[in-house]
Amino acid sequence: MxxxxxxxxxxxxxxxxxxxxxxxxxxxxxxxxxxxxxxxxxxxxxxxxxxxxxxxxxxxxxxxxxxxxxxxxxxxxxxxxxxxxxxxxxxxxxxxxxxxxxxxxxxxxxxxxxxxxxxxxxxxxxxxxxxxxxxxxxxxxxxxxxxxxxxxxxxxxxxxxxxxxxxxxxxxxxNTMIDTLLSNQDRFVSPRGEMFDDLIERSYFVMTMHRPANVDGEHQLKALIDAIMIGTGDFPVIFPVHPRTAKNLEKIGINHPRLRMVEPLSYLEFNFLVKNAKGVITDSGGITEEASVMNIPCITMRNNTERPETVTLGTNELIGTEPSNLKEPLERLFKGEWKSYKGIPLxxxxxxxxxxxxxxxxxx
Structure with a gap:
């Protein structure tokens, strides 16, 4: 045994x-x-x-x-x-x-x-x-x-x-995380509630932020969210808020009418949102893998990644942590000029x- x-x-x-x-x-x-x-x-x-x-x-x-x-x-x-x-x-x-x-x-x-x-x-x-x-x-x-x-x-x-x-x-x-993604795609389910009921496929963004470089400084966090809201046009931005980020957001009193801050979502709900989004803005590693396999444009607010295959073969782009760097990739995304998923071995x-x-x- x-x-x-x-x-x-x-x-x-x-x-x-x-x-x-x-x-x-x-x-x-x-x-x-x-x-x-x-x-x-x-x-x-x-x-x-x-x-x-x-x-x-x-x-x-x-x-x-x-x-x-x-x-x-x-x-x-x-x-x-x-x-x-x-x-x-x-x-x-x-x-x-x-x-x-x-x-x-x-x-x-x-x-x-x-x-x-x-x-x-x-x-x-x-x-x-x-x-x-x-x-x-x-x-x-x-x-x-x-x-x-x-x-x-x-x-x-x-x-x-x-x-x-x-x-x-x-x-x-x-990648066993992709095993889970592929075996559950048919089970993805839309979150319920007023924050989600009016969402239209490919007409909203999903955002996640939790790394200290992005969320721990009040000035950086406010500048980052301001840049995201400017760059995403009229589209709603769904932001499941990590507990550490929630505390910092409370301090600076961020309030944008299109920014929808929600509780952390379940796996099936979150990936439903990603699968149907216009794009993802994140500082996570794992989400870049899931977004790539689902062929959803992914912008990563980091200077480095432990998953470079999501950049070379996936839909991910690293743009650093400077909020002003968001302008150009979001413009390309809206023009339909984003790269497609090429397939990652195994x-x-x-x-x-x-x-x-x-x-x-x-x-x-």
Missing amino acids: INITVVTGARPNFMKIAPILKAIQDKKETGTAINFRLVHTGQHYDKKMSGNFFEQLNIPEPDINLEAGGGSQAEQTAAIMVAFEKELIANRPDLVIVVGDVTSTLACSIVAKKLVIDVAHVEGGIRSGDMSMPEEVNRIVTDSITDHFFTTSEIANKHLLSVGVPENRIHFVG WDGKSAQRIVDKIIEIYS
Whole structure:
């Protein structure tokens, strides 16, 4: 029996683990001796940020919730490590799977390796080159102690090879977040409420902002939103507000009639909006992947990206954090001159199957 502990903790993780759990369950049902234990660290404990993702994506109830949310990054990392160590001692697996680049990824990989348990990192090898991002620190530390890397791109493979990772530990499988996207497209549903009822397909924008460079400075945040509202013409801008951004918006009293600030949305609702939007303005990494595959123009307010394939083969453009940089790309977008999705290798909805097949091959 291959026993696997799968770790999740924050919203970006949920879309990545759902197809992996299903692929393990499918193998189990066909007689393969494989089993998983799902550990939720509790990093995101808000219902909108956690609970309804499990329901909508058919993720089973976690076997345990470590309830390690809240506090500073250091406090949260420590709380996760203490609780996860107890979990692994009580339920020792053959392999711990961590996904993405959140605090839970870092904390749980360290604990597993200290207990001499193999770690597999799904989405290993991606790099932004920006050490001011907590996620970049998480990626580098996790990858420095990982046993098996399940990668989303050839670029990620090259990053790992360049630091001496043996080729036989790098497994190019594609992107499990795209597995989730492709398998749920027919289930996307329009959000309900007056903020959404009058939206017309391709006649509104979706905006997300949460990175400190964009939202922590009052002047920067106001200038950014002013530039977005000027550049988007008469179109409504739907802005699901991250909790940290909401606090800063309250301070500066932003009020534009076309800016519709809403609570964080569920997976199926948010991606319905993206799929039918004129374009997306974001500083997120994951949204650039989803927008690219759905062939929706995506403008990213960052100086770098850990997902360069969304720029070279997708619909994403990096424009930096200067608000004045929005003018030219939005003009091109309105003229219909945006690039189209060219297709990214192995982003085909079968990544989780490849991961589980490889695990069975290694651990049987």
